[in-house]
Amino acid sequence: KNEVEQSPQNLTAQEGEFITINCSYSVGISALHWLQQHPGGGIVSLFMLSSGKKKHGRLIATINIQEKHSSLHITASHPRDSAVYICAVERGGSNYKLTFGKGTLLTVNP
Amino acid sequence: KAGVTQTPRYLIKTRGQQVTLSCSPISGHRSVSWYQQTPGQGLQFLFEYFSETQRNKGNFPGRFSGRQFSNSRSEMNVSTLELGDSALYLCASSRYRQGGGNTEAFFGQGTRLTVV
Numbered sequence: 413k414n415e416v417e418q419s420p421q422n423l424t425a426q427e428g429e430f431i432t433i434n435c436s437y438s439v440g441i442s443a444l445h446w447l448q449q450h451p452g453g454g455i456v457s458l459f460m461l462s463s464g465k466k467k468h469g470r471l472i473a474t475i476n477i478q479e480k481h482s483s484l485h486i487t488a489s490h491p492r493d494s495a496v497y498i499c500a501v502e503r504g505g506s507n508y509k510l511t512f513g514k515g516t517l518l519t520v521n522p
Numbered sequence: 523k524a525g526v527t528q529t530p531r532y533l534i535k536t537r538g539q540q541v542t543l544s545c546s547p548i549s550g551h552r553s554v555s556w557y558q559q560t561p562g563q564g565l566q567f568l569f570e571y572f573s574e575t576q577r578n579k580g581n582f583p584g585r586f587s588g589r590q591f592s593n594s595r596s597e598m599n600v601s602t603l604e605l606g607d608s609a610l611y612l613c614a615s616s617r618y619r620q621g622g623g624n625t626e627a628f629f630g631q632g633t634r635l636t637v638v
Contacts, residue, residue, distance in 0.1 A: 445626065445627070447629075452631075453559075453610050453612070453631060453632040453634065454629065454631045454632070455612060455614075455629035455632075456629070457626045457627055457628060457629065459626075460625070460626040460627075498565065500565070509555075509567050509570060509578045509580070510555070510557070510565075510567055510627075511567065512564055512565040512566070512567075513564075514564050515564065
């Protein structure tokens with residue numbers, strides 16, 4: 413079993429819909445990251461969370477440390493949101509080592 | 523502020539050869555980490571460097587190595603290339619956070635390595 417599980421693997425939505433991507437992990441962590449990867453490879457860091465909730469524009473990320481679960485929400489989705497969204501966890505301590513989920517391929521149709 | 527720069531962007535090598543990839547972090551970032559991305563395994567951590575020292579290493583064979591220079595630029599080297607080493611290699615840089623750990627990671631565009 414992977415240490416980081418994402419669901420769903422694939423998600424197709426219509427423009428304007430509310431999107432939720434889930435991430436569950438099985439290890440103790442110091443932080444959780446949500447990343448976005450567009451075709452071509454470039455990865456953008458969306459959020460880094462250790463507790464609570466963060467919001468940036470139409471994106472909201474939440475984390476529940478006790479339940480070892482995080483969600484990424486996209487409000488009023490747009491075709492430009494189409495990308496792979498990757499959850500990654502950082503283990504405790506000052507060293508930096510990310511363990512990644514397999515990613516969620518989001519397609520938003522106009 | 524310039525982002526993380528990886529060179530080259532694309533590379534084709536033959537089995538048995540070796541390859542060196544370069545990563546220039548964002549100015550002021552002292553942590554550089556490397557990742558391999560393949561369709562089958564997804565993203566996997568290779569190693570992380572901070573102030574010229576390797577602090578963490580993933581589960582990769584010794585053919586994969588790296589180093590970091592005093593200006594924080596980093597290189598990774600893969601020797602005796604195998605077909606399975608074909609992948610997108612990404613590096614990320616981050617700033618050290620007071621109190622421990624690093625700030626969010628900024629990723630480069632990656633180097634796509636094809637081994638034939």
